[in-house]
Amino acid sequence: MxxxxxxxxxxxxxxxxxxxxxxxxxxxxxxxxxxxxxxxxxxxxxxxxxxxxxxxxxxxxxxxxxxxxxxxPTGDRRMSANPVTNGGLLLRDLTLPDFRAYAVTVDRPGRPDASATGVLGGWLRDVIAANPDRFRLFGPDEVESNKLGAAFEVTDRAFVGRITPDDEDVSPGGRVLEVLSEHLCQGWLEGYLLTGRHGVFTSYEAFIHIVDSMVNQHAKWLKVTRGIPWRRPIASLNYLLSSHVWRQDHNGFSHQDPGFIDHVVNKKAEVVRVYLPPDANTLLSTMDHCLRSRHYVNVVVAGKQSGPSWLGMAEAMLHCQRGLGVWDWAGTHQGEDPDVVLACAGDVPTLETLAAAALLREHLPELRVRVVNVVDLMRLQPDTEHPHGLPDAQFDAIFTRDRQVIFAYHGYPWLIHRLTYRRRNHANLHVRGYKEEGTTTTPFDMVMLNDLDRFHLVTDVIDRVPGLGERAASVRQRMVDARAECRAHTREYGEDHPRITGWRWPATP
Amino acid sequence: MxxxxxxxxxxxxxxxxxxxxxxxxxxxxxxxxxxxxxxxxxxxxxxxxxxxxxxxxxxxxxxxxxxxxxxxPTGDRRMSANPVTNGGLLLRDLTLPDFRAYAVTVDRPGRPDASATGVLGGWLRDVIAANPDRFRLFGPDEVESNKLGAAFEVTDRAFVGRITPDDEDVSPGGRVLEVLSEHLCQGWLEGYLLTGRHGVFTSYEAFIHIVDSMVNQHAKWLKVTRGIPWRRPIASLNYLLSSHVWRQDHNGFSHQDPGFIDHVVNKKAEVVRVYLPPDANTLLSTMDHCLRSRHYVNVVVAGKQSGPSWLGMAEAMLHCQRGLGVWDWAGTHQGEDPDVVLACAGDVPTLETLAAAALLREHLPELRVRVVNVVDLMRLQPDTEHPHGLPDAQFDAIFTRDRQVIFAYHGYPWLIHRLTYRRRNHANLHVRGYKEEGTTTTPFDMVMLNDLDRFHLVTDVIDRVPGLGERAASVRQRMVDARAECRAHTREYGEDHPRITGWRWPATP
Structure with a gap:
């Protein structure tokens, strides 16, 4: 050089x-x-x-x-014809191990608990091993804390400085590029992709905003180069965001920001994709899809803490292909028109929605409840706005034309309104999400502080479904009391109430 | 140290x-x-x-x-009681010259042309001179190109390195902190504010995303400290963003991103404010207000290019106090129910909206047109969502309950939907804004590429107002032809058609 x-x-x-x-x-x-x-x-x-x-x-x-x-110069020596400037020409597919072999076996919905990124880590380890010349993992010292440490069974962090006996998993040839500078990670990954190779950037969700301006430029480049015939597509820029807003453990308010999704969806629809897999199997299916995709910015938000596994792998694959779907087993009175739709996107909102569905089943068994889970956020937009957008007829069939919809969303609630404001039933759509409340506290206190908890979702249903208010007054009161009880428990013991930590999806009768 | x-x-x-x-x-x-x-x-x-x-x-x-x-330690020597950790205790108001003395004299709407930031520069120069111990201007080498160069009549860029004969306006004591690192500018300004002083950060609009993550943390700090009784408020963090998406001159697609507004409005409503003054006088009034405010993040987006001056200073002050308002002089059939509302926010959308209003007046004089300009974007939200939110009754009075509203907005159009989705007339609100189209081209080609131009706004009115479509078919055709003509002119001459560059608001009959 x-x-x-x-x-x-x-x-x-x-x-x-x-x-x-x-x-x-x-x-x-x-x-x-x-x-x-x-x-x-x-x-x-x-x-x-x-x-x-x-x-x-x-x-x-x-x-x-x-x-x-x-x-x-002639031929390939002409500047723009030189393959080193057109990495898509050099791109070779990844050798991807069959992700189904890494699946969590789901006995029945919600069992067993598993760490989504932990399970993914096993697959990523084998992706690294199978592609020693074309895949790297990038991250700001969070590979381990995002539960992707299995990577270090087959490789190291790349480091060319002096290595001391106290260092672990570092070597000059490591395939993991870890440095506490999101800018460096982003720049390295962009450059690596432009050479025709593949990669994943893993970060705490809140701090990926550090590269907002850089991802803007990459997304603009992707948009423009889509229109240049001789440019060959390159591998997608994949973000795996974990340690997300709802599960901060010993961190607090400074670590809570789900707005990177909002930032990315301002870019041209043709090049942005956002996925919120609710469990380990859907995350495996999603990441396999992302690593096969080309010329996109893929944002995947997933949990690292142990949480319920909702779908077996066959179901998970179908669910991810559809991008969203009705979970019949979670609702009641299947085959009938629902009285209310409980929608959810993101692992923690899905958990709270399922727990709310179970409470409704228990306390208001006559209520016809439909549960809808969204993995591919862009399905919510009209198909005139985004290539993944659901046609209006399908959207109306799932979300109804006139029933109340209570939507529990991972991020800032208004994003769901922004995506759906043209839908026929938008006036009946009520979204719960993160509203900049909470700090270092328990997981369930976090959702309570933002009114996203199961009890609040049930009161939303009671308050919104016509005719239910008076009939369900005592159920409503029990929900309010349950919140108070759970809040008090966190204040006394510093952890969540056993009725929360011990909750599991009930065996369907 | x-x-x-x-x-x-x-x-x-x-x-x-x-x-x-x-x-x-x-x-x-x-x-x-x-x-x-x-x-x-x-x-x-x-x-x-x-x-x-x-x-x-x-x-x-x-x-x-x-x-x-x-x-x-006792008293003020206790760590949290030490005034150096609680800058609000040390805060002294700025000595602010009367901004009215810097006003552009507006003979009639649209005259004369003036550079909004250029006019502001004169006032900022005198703010710097009057506050040698408590005010600084921060920016990434864009003070001059954002037309604030008047500052250098009274001070310099601060620089403590070796100064050569070729350098201009640099000295160790300069009150302008200019360095091509938005991170440094942001960090310096945050620290300066925390000591109880005041400042303004000026940047190209697109590149302020570089500090997205930092402004998150400052906004979170402001939110939390609002709830701590002994913490005294500090001066607001003021952003003056120019060289914005619509006027990039020799720059292109990489310099076009109006999404910082979207980013900031995700933070807690109590601490964020967004202003889009449409001309020089409204910018003066807005910045005076911002420099007197406390404990906010103020985002002000304003033009630097010469553009029409719409309001005299007395009107401008009233308009800014209201935050939005009907411009009676720009509409037709005042005092009657409007057939359509033309709303606008931002200098370029205001120009295009006024030009559309003039076209409607000329070609469809019987149409009752109301023109609404928005300076304070948060007025659009319900008052339950933001302290500046307009109560529903007032919003309905201005935007009507059932008439078509064509809204020309500076940034990504869906932000307006996000702010207004709870309003009664939301289903009739149609927003034009930036949709990631365009690159290095003429100003009018930019608005045409994003369907924000005057001709397109007129066709929007014709397509949306019930009963107008058939009657106004020939007007509509003239608008489509005008777009084609203007486009062709840019392709042939590399500049805008004289009917665009020479356009002025017509004398009201």
Missing amino acids: IILRTPKGWSGPREADGHRVEGTFHAHQVPLAVSRGNPEHLARLEQWLRSYRPEELFDAAGAPVRDLDPLM | IILRTPKGWSGPREADGHRVEGTFHAHQVPLAVSRGNPEHLARLEQWLRSYRPEELFDAAGAPVRDLDPLM
Whole structure:
């Protein structure tokens, strides 16, 4: 590599308006304002251009003289035809182990508990091992704390400095690029993708905002290059965000920000995808899809803590293919028109929604409840707005045209409104999500502070479904009391109430 | 200043589980997992804590022994009571020159043309001069290109390195902190505010995303400290964003991103404010307000290019106080129910909306048109959502309950839907804004590429207002033709059609 340092504006006009240009800040932007009709600047521009003796370089018709022909590169040596500038030409598919072999065996909905990213880690380990020349994992010292540490069974963190006996899992040839600078991770990964290789960037959800401006530029590049016929697609830029807003353990308010999704969906629909798999099997299926995709920005948000496994692998694959779907087993009175739709996106909102569905089944068994889970967030948009958008007829069939919809969402609630405001039933859609409340506290206190908890979702149903308010007054009161009881427990014991930590989806009768 | 560098985990337990802790990565997070019921770790924790000989430090009741009393600081020397940690205690108001003296004299709407930030620059210059100990301007080498260069009539860029004869406006005592690192600018300004002083951060709109993550943390700090009684409010964090999405001159797609507004409005409503003054006088009034405010994040987006001055200073002040308002002079058939509302926010959308209103007046004089301009974006939200939110009755009075509203917005159009989805007339609200189209081209081509241009706004009116479609078919056709003509002109001459550059608001009959 050659690094050439030159004066700014080197070889340009030396001066203008009585000050030096070359080598000074005056060489920035437009040193000669010719377009403004400045005759002195125009004369200086001409003088400078003539210093290149164009009469020796061009013929009378303005074409380069033939003597110059041998200087011009041909074929792949032409700058834009050189494969190193068009990595898609060099792209080879990843060798992907069959993700189904890593599946959690789900005996019945909710069993067993598993760490979604922990399970994924096993698959990613084998992706790394199977692709020693074309796949890397990038992250700001969070690979281990995002539960992807299995990677270190087959590789190390790349490090070319001095390694001490106290260091672990570091070596110059490591396939994991870990450094506490999101900017470096992003820049390295972008560069790596542009060479025709593949990668995943894993980060705490809140801190991926650090690269907002960089992902903007990459997304804009993807949008523009989609329209350039000779540019071959490159591997997608994959984000796996964990340690998310709802599960901060010993961290607090500073670590709670689900807004990267909002940021990304402002970019051109053709190049952005957002996935919120609710458990381990759906995460496996989602990541396999992302690593096969091309020329997108994929944002995947998933939990690292142990949580319920809802779907067996066959179901999980179908669910991910559809992007969203009715979970019949979680609702009541299947085959009938629902009185209310409980929708959810994200692992913690899914847990709270399922727990709310179980409470409704127990306390209001006559209520017809439909549960809908969303993995692919862009399905919510009309198909005129996003390639993944669900056609209106299908959306109406799932979310109904006139029933109340209580939507528990992982991030800022208004994003769901933004995606659905054109839908027929939008006026009946009520979204719960993160509203900048909470700090270092228990997981269930976090959802209570943001009104996303199971008890609040049940009161939302009671308050919204016509005719239910008076009939269900005592159920409502029990929900309010349950919140108070759970809150008090956190304040006394510093952990969640056993009725929360011990809750499991009940065996369907 | 003393900098002390210590081993990580210094003075903590030396080792655990057979590996060194102190001075290694093992000292990060939770070296002893006592909470998991690990008896060996518990014993080691006790051993470590006992090494401090607590029996010498605490009495039988657990209180510090009296011998220690003299070590404890009192009064203002207590850590959190020290005024240097509570800058609001030291805060002194700025000496603000009367901004009305800097006003553009508006003969009639639209005259004369003026650069909004250029006019503001004169006032900011005098703010700097009047507050040599408590105000600074921060920016990534864009003070001059954002047309705030008047600052350099009274001060310099701060620079403590070697200054050469080619440098201009730099000195160690300069009050402008300019460095091409938005991170440094943001960090410096946050620190400066925390000492009880005041400042403004000026940046290109697209690149302020670089500090997304930092402004998150500051906004969270503002939210939390609002609830701490002894914390005194500090000066607001003021952003003046120019060189915005619509006017990029020789820059292109990479410089076009109006999403910082979207990012900021995800933070707690109590601490965020967003202003889009449409001309020089409204910008003066807005910035005066921001520099008097406390404990907010204020985002002000304003143009730097020469553009129409719509309001005289007295009107501008009233308009800014209201935050939004009907511009009677721009509509038709005042005092009657409108057939359509043309709303706008931002300088370029305001220009296009006014030009559309003039076209409607000319071609469809019987149409009753109301023009509404929005300066304070948060007025659009319900008052239950934001302190600046307009009560529903007022919103309905201005935007009507059932008439079509064509809203021309500066940024991503869905933000307006997000802010207004609870409003009664939301289903009739149609927003035009930036949709990631365009690159280095003319100003009018930019608005055409994003369907925000005057001609498109007129066709939106014709397509939306019931009964107008058939009657106005020939007007509609003229608009489509005008777009084609203007597009062709840009392709032939590389600049906008004279009917665009020469357009002025017509004298009201």
